[in-house]
Amino acid sequence: MSGPQTTPDHTGQVADAVSGNWVDTRAPKWARPYLRLSRADRPIGTWLLYLPCVWGTLLAMFHTGNMRLFDLWIIAGCGIGAILMRGAGCTWNDITDRDFDGSVARTASRPIPSGQTTAKKALAWAVLQSLVALLILITFPTQAILLGIVALVPVAIYPFAKRITWWPQVFLGLAFNWGALLAWTAHTRELQWPAVVLYASGLVWTLFYDTIYAHQDIEDDALIGVKSTARLFGDETPKYLAWFLVICVALMGYAIILAAPRGDIFALLVALVGPWAMGWHMLWQLRRLKLDDGDRLLELFRSNRNAALLPVLFFAIAVLV
Incomplete structure (x- = not known):
């Protein structure tokens, strides 16, 4: 096990950042600690937060048979909101975990434990991002606005969960897949069962990919007492995955069946290819899994963007046919 480290080099780059990312190479130096807090140098989390929003929007369009110009704004607004709220949530996570992060090799280089910024400045940054996200949210229907406000509860709780539960x-799944509920409701103006089942599917998907991710820190987490499904499952992780x-x-698949318009069997079959294709991608990940290979674990975790894009493709085709 490698010991804690401050930064991987003298630039302040975070240990698990994408190599050559725009934050470390082109962003103004004064902004880099805050962009790193928001994980702008590690965009995969924004994709994982955003794509359930797209699922929810497209499945709602499939359900109602309606395509409106406002749906484009739902998809675009959720994208902007995902960037902002992922940034605010990650900043909040780093504030609450600042004492733990300094003891874990992969996280010791983050802006707060490495001294690039302070917790107070980070909190101000989290509030600013949340307020801008609120400006996006209030352009949605009232029902979706209320759901967006409620979403702050799992976001606030998540950083503390690893201290009290395995x-x-x-x-994390409750927070990261909330967009499926919100986007569906923004289109239909009511929360319905297909969205709830889709949300549950996303939650289980999060259990899949974040268990893979958590195996990177399993030894350090054991030393400092942080809990995770990776530690809970151990060598039996592939079975649970x-x-x-x-x-x-x-x-x-059940969410699609619930949402499907009656009588449109062809569109239903097209939409059902989405989870089928995503399942094959997840199986590919499972077959490549090496629990003791940190680079492989990170590669597989990041590949879940592509896994989640597969339902987007087939949901979109089902809407158009």
């Missing part, structure tokens, strides 16, 4: 990934794969695909 299943903090559940709380296989169950998560099956449940995720089954729930997404």
